[in-house]
Amino acid sequence: MKIDRRSFLTYGTALVLGGAAGSMLTPAPWKLTDDVAIWTQNWPWTPVPEDGEITYKQSVCTLCPGGCGINVRLVNGRPIKIEGSKDHPANKGSLCPMGISGLQYLYGPSRVTSPLKREGKRGEGKWKKVSWEEALTAVAKKLAELRENGRPQSVACITGSDRGTIPNLIGRFLTAYGSPNYIRSANAQDAIEQAIYLAQGKQGTPGFDIEKADFILSFGSGLLDGWGSPGRMFNLYGNQKPAKKIIQIEPRLSDTAAKATQWIGINPGTEGALALGIAHVIIKESLYDRNFVENYAFGFDDWTDDNGKAHDGFAKMAKKFAPEKVSRITGIPKAEIVSLARAFARASKPIALNGRGHGSVPGSIDESLAVQSLNALVGNINKPGGISAMPDSNYAKWPEVNIDEIASKGMQQPRIDGAGSEQFPNTRFLLNRLPEIINSAQGESPIQALMVTDANPLYTLPDTAATKKAFDRIPFIVSFSPYMDETASHADYILPNHSYLERLQDVPTSTGISLQVTGLAKPVVKPLYDTKHVGDSFIHMAKALGGFIENAFPWDDYEAFLKETLNDQWRKFKRKGVIEIEHNLPEPLAYTFNTVSGKFEFYPTARNSATQKENSALPSYTPVPIEGDVQRFKLVLIPYDSIRLASGYMANAPFMTKTVDDTVLKNQIGLLEINPATAKELSLKEGDTAILTTPKGKATVKIHLYEGIMPGIIAMPRGLGHTAYSEYLADKGTNFNELIGPIEDPTSGLDMAWGIRAKLTRA
Amino acid sequence: MSSTDPNQTVSTEAAPETAPTPVDHEPETNDSPPSKSSGWAVFLFFMIGFVGSILSGWILFPELLYSKKDQPIDFNHAVHLDMVSDECNSCHYFRDDGSFAGMPDLSSCVDCHEEAQTDDPEEIKFVDEYVTPGIEVPWLNHSKQPDCVFFSHSAHVIGADMSCESCHGDIGTSEHTRVFEENRLTGYSRDIWGHSISRLGKPEAGEPLPMKMNDCAKCHKEETGHKGACFQCHK
Numbered sequence: 001m002k003i004d005r006r007s008f009l010t011y012g013t014a015l016v017l018g019g020a021a022g023s024m025l026t027p028a029p030w031k032l033t034d035d036v037a038i039w040t041q042n043w044p045w046t047p048v049p050e051d052g053e054i055t056y057k058q059s060v061c062t063l064c065p066g067g068c069g070i071n072v073r074l075v076n077g078r079p080i081k082i083e084g085s086k087d088h089p090a091n092k093g094s095l096c097p098m099g100i101s102g103l104q105y106l107y108g109p110s111r112v113t114s115p116l117k118r119e120g121k122r123g124e125g126k127w128k129k130v131s132w133e134e135a136l137t138a139v140a141k142k143l144a145e146l147r148e149n150g151r152p153q154s155v156a157c158i159t160g161s162d163r164g165t166i167p168n169l170i171g172r173f174l175t176a177y178g179s180p181n182y183i184r185s186a187n188a189q190d191a192i193e194q195a196i197y198l199a200q201g202k203q204g205t206p207g208f209d210i211e212k213a214d215f216i217l218s219f220g221s222g223l224l225d226g227w228g229s230p231g232r233m234f235n236l237y238g239n240q241k242p243a244k245k246i247i248q249i250e251p252r253l254s255d256t257a258a259k260a261t262q263w264i265g266i267n268p269g270t271e272g273a274l275a276l277g278i279a280h281v282i283i284k285e286s287l288y289d290r291n292f293v294e295n296y297a298f299g300f301d302d303w304t305d306d307n308g309k310a311h312d313g314f315a316k317m318a319k320k321f322a323p324e325k326v327s328r329i330t331g332i333p334k335a336e337i338v339s340l341a342r343a344f345a346r347a348s349k350p351i352a353l354n355g356r357g358h359g360s361v362p363g364s365i366d367e368s369l370a371v372q373s374l375n376a377l378v379g380n381i382n383k384p385g386g387i388s389a390m391p392d393s394n395y396a397k398w399p400e401v402n403i404d405e406i407a408s409k410g411m412q413q414p415r416i417d418g419a420g421s422e423q424f425p426n427t428r429f430l431l432n433r434l435p436e437i438i439n440s441a442q443g444e445s446p447i448q449a450l451m452v453t454d455a456n457p458l459y460t461l462p463d464t465a466a467t468k469k470a471f472d473r474i475p476f477i478v479s480f481s482p483y484m485d486e487t488a489s490h491a492d493y494i495l496p497n498h499s500y501l502e503r504l505q506d507v508p509t510s511t512g513i514s515l516q517v518t519g520l521a522k523p524v525v526k527p528l529y530d531t532k533h534v535g536d537s538f539i540h541m542a543k544a545l546g547g548f549i550e551n552a553f554p555w556d557d558y559e560a561f562l563k564e565t566l567n568d569q570w571r572k573f574k575r576k577g578v579i580e581i582e583h584n585l586p587e588p589l590a591y592t593f594n595t596v597s598g599k600f601e602f603y604p605t606a607r608n609s610a611t612q613k614e615n616s617a618l619p620s621y622t623p624v625p626i627e628g629d630v631q632r633f634k635l636v637l638i639p640y641d642s643i644r645l646a647s648g649y650m651a652n653a654p655f656m657t658k659t660v661d662d663t664v665l666k667n668q669i670g671l672l673e674i675n676p677a678t679a680k681e682l683s684l685k686e687g688d689t690a691i692l693t694t695p696k697g698k699a700t701v702k703i704h705l706y707e708g709i710m711p712g713i714i715a716m717p718r719g720l721g722h723t724a725y726s727e728y729l730a731d732k733g734t735n736f737n738e739l740i741g742p743i744e745d746p747t748s749g750l751d752m753a754w755g756i757r758a759k760l761t762r763a
Numbered sequence: 764m765s766s767t768d769p770n771q772t773v774s775t776e777a778a779p780e781t782a783p784t785p786v787d788h789e790p791e792t793n794d795s796p797p798s799k800s801s802g803w804a805v806f807l808f809f810m811i812g813f814v815g816s817i818l819s820g821w822i823l824f825p826e827l828l829y830s831k832k833d834q835p836i837d838f839n840h841a842v843h844l845d846m847v848s849d850e851c852n853s854c855h856y857f858r859d860d861g862s863f864a865g866m867p868d869l870s871s872c873v874d875c876h877e878e879a880q881t882d883d884p885e886e887i888k889f890v891d892e893y894v895t896p897g898i899e900v901p902w903l904n905h906s907k908q909p910d911c912v913f914f915s916h917s918a919h920v921i922g923a924d925m926s927c928e929s930c931h932g933d934i935g936t937s938e939h940t941r942v943f944e945e946n947r948l949t950g951y952s953r954d955i956w957g958h959s960i961s962r963l964g965k966p967e968a969g970e971p972l973p974m975k976m977n978d979c980a981k982c983h984k985e986e987t988g989h990k991g992a993c994f995q996c997h998k
Contacts, residue, residue, distance in 0.1 A: 007801055007804075010801065010805060011801075011804060011805060011808040012808075014805045014806070014808035014809040014812065015808040015809065015811060015812040016812060017809060017812065018808065018809035018810055018811060018812025018813035018814075018815075018816070019812035019813065019815060019816040020812075020816070021809075021812075021813055021816075022812060022813035022814060022815065022816035022817040022820070023816040023817075023820050025817055025820075026816065026817055026819075026820020026821050026824065027820065027821070027824070027960045027961050027962070028820040028824045031824075031828070031956070031960065032948075034956075035828075035946060035948040035949050036948065038909060038948070038949040038951070039948045039949050041909060041910075041911065042909070042949060042950060048910050049910070053858060053862075053864075054858075054860060054862055
């Protein structure tokens with residue numbers, strides 16, 4: 001047998017084929033196929049969660065004022081999942097998408113990992129890492145300098161909340177230091193709180209007993225879109241009995257409206273007129289609660305004051321709002337208004353709510369008063385299924401602050417934002433007025449140093465451009481944010497607080513809940529980075545400033561302060577995580593109100609009537625002025641809120657942005673909702689790119705045709721368009737606040753803007 | 764084979780080269796086809812490949828696929844089992860939440876082995892190298908499953924009242940650790956596939972059962988009447 005080239009190939013082929021055929025009769029190919037498949041799953045760069053012992057830690061979510069209880073699941077001490085706590089009376093196990101995705105705030109790349117000092121220009125993003133000692137000393141030195149120059153009042157502090165021990169500790173610091181300018185961010189609670197204060201004389205958080213109510217009349221509140229305590233609201237929808245009716249009144253078909261018993265489209269901004277129209281029908285047809293109105297209310301009928309001056313009563317005011325007229329204002333058919341009024345008054349436990357969307361904008365006091373008057377007409381004040389002013393937990397008792405002469409002089413200065421002044425006597429904080437005041441000041445800024453914690457005014461305040469201009473005029477800005485948010489990225493120093501899962505703090509009564517509950521947020525994990533509790537930072541600075549300021553803080557750290565505050569309740573609190581104070585509603589026949597008349601005031605005598613039409617303090621309807629020339633800006637732009645978009649000072653977690661439909665955000669561009677009929681007039685099609693212009697700003701948007709929005713109205717969501725944080729959040733869509741400016745309510749000074757005029761041009 | 768190629772037989776270039784060959788060198792076989800004598804050879808080579816690959820596939824392949832490793836410490840289950848009160852559960856226990864602790868960590872061992880109890884060199888090694896410096900023993904787990912598999916010991920041991928031996932064999936009475944045969948590609952133990960490379964036949968009494976998905980399904984089919992749904996294990 002001779003092997004030449006050709007036969008070599010032949011025999012070789014035979015050998016290989018034989019080998020291949022033979023191998024088919026062995027386990028090798030089958031086994032290898034299986035092993036290769038498993039091998040590909042075990043590449044070292046594939047992330048594999050750590051295995052280990054599973055534990056749970058109870059805490060309270062502080063991402064929004066909802067204050068839901070959370071149960072954090074840990075593996076080997078590492079938080080891996082957040083669930084709603086079944087034991088918390090606010091949310092009873094439910095949790096919103098933001099709360100569920102909270103771990104991204106802990107581990108995400110937007111964390112500030114150590115104290116930072118600005119290098120280069122503001123907002124340029126150049127930072128130098130500094131030690132805590134250096135950062136705190138620098139801030140304390142600046143504060144000491146301003147005090148030495150006799151200007152302690154030029155220091156302001158913006159916070160997210162004014163309840164609980166942390167805001168109180170900061171307020172105490174400012175008092176001892178000598179500045180009255182403690183400013184809390186605003187929300188719809190402010191207007192409702194003020195309306196309740198004016199009518200009932202009680203300062204407190206509004207509590208709505210919607211669980212027991214059987215007819216919920218919502219004037220645009222996004223009950224299912226993140227209003228109040230979202231976990232609680234999910235339960236309301238999940239457990240509602242068929243007999244419960246939810247009537248949603250708003251210009252756009254929101255998720256809340258879609259899930260309501262009935263959606264009533266209304267011209268935006270005219271909700272107050274509708275409330276008065278409903279009152280008109282109830283009074284005219286004598287459907288109101290006679291017992292309450294005649295025995296416990298004041299100002300329903302015309303009255304004469306001590307000086308002999310005659311005033312109109314609420315009934316006379318309501319008389320002016322006949323269904324025909326209200327129908328013209330609101331766009332709701334006359335018959336609908338009448339039947340709505342009858343259904344509301346005849347329900348056994350009706351309740352009326354307001355505060356648009358998430359309730360991030362206060363809105364007009366007239367509107368809140370009109371809605372509260374509806375609740376009073378059906379007599380559901382301080383009753384199960386009704387509304388009441390929840391007193392703040394008064395567990396906090398600290399030694400009195402002694403202040404020195406400089407501080408005393410500083411504290412006597414008027415507040416920079418005008419809250420509590422003659423013009424706005426019943427308002428406590430007016431952050432929305434701050435940019436304008438700073439921008440219009442002659443010479444240097446009246447605020448020389450600004451401290452910001454749990455707030456992000458550069459994102460959340462209306463008219464971003466003006467806010468930025470004002471911030472540029474403030475020479476010294478300190479942020480305590482754990483995240484590189486818009487405000488932190490424009491600060492001079494960042495003294496990062498622990499993130500919410502790493503810090504201790506008490507959480508007072510959840511928004512809107514009619515229970516007096518205080519929760520305790522406990523650290524579920526040791527701080528991952530070189531951060532410091534904001535309370536500790538302030539105590540440290542107080543000690544550095546010395547004198548009376550140091551004396552006001554006899555505590556070593558925040559924990560000692562909290563422990564002393566809670567006193568004998570500390571141990572119970574730490575174990576249970578929640579303190580619930582049984583809130584006994586006053587007997588319906590013993591209604592007590594702290595007003596001048598001692599009754600529920602339909603005519604709120606505490607309201608400054610000088611700024612009102614005809615000098616009457618009665619709730620009326622004056623259209624909220626809307627910015628923009630009708631000829632130039634033919635459309636009206638309104639914002640909307642969604643449970644999938646966080647619009648407050650905490651940005652969306654990237655997981656949440658992932659859940660947003662591509663009719664809201666597509667390829668980094670936000671979509672604008674427009675009625676098909678309006679789009680046709682402008683010859684715009686679905687998906688077209690357009691330029692949206694308002695008197696305040698400009699944005700590139702994509703067009704989304706939506707039958708659920710009224711013709712002539714266009715809508716876009718709040719919560720998009722961040723410029724800071726991380727690449728996972730920045731530059732997605734448009735920040736609505738860049739397109740709108742604040743409109744001051746004449747009674748409260750709070751922002752009551754509900755929309756702005758706009759125009760659309762094809763890009 | 765060349766006869767199947769029409770190009771070669773009709774090619775004018777190929778013809779002068781191929782035609783003289785049988786005339787010059789093998790004139791006596793001039794009339795027989797050139798491939799006849801190589802047919803047996805082709806078959807021979809085919810068979811060499813065939814048989815060789817069968818033999819290597821059955822004998823050599825398993826030897827190559829698995830590396831042999833010793834456990835860090837030669838652990839004696841039998842000694843420990845005599846001394847504990849709650850059998851396997853004494854060390855391989857269920858946590859309060861029902862999850863299975865698996866291999867005990869050092870904290871379970873130090874109660875007794877703070878210092879060596881005997882002069883056994885393996886125990887001394889254990890104390891010196893692991894207990895004293897506080898390093899967890901990197902045990903090689905014969906039953907480790909990929910991360911995509913969810914398995915609940917609770918459901919089987921507590922829920923279905925199965926014994927440990929029914930899957931893991933007589934490991935509790937072993938005096939020495941077995942050699943850990945690690946799959947060079949996947950890193951998992953040979954026990955998962957089963958000792959038999961063909962997966963035919965049943966493991967001998969006292970040996971651990973194979974733990975591939977089909978093994979789970981087979982037992983589930985027998986015991987519950989259904990193989991089970993994907994998401995029961997692949998969550």
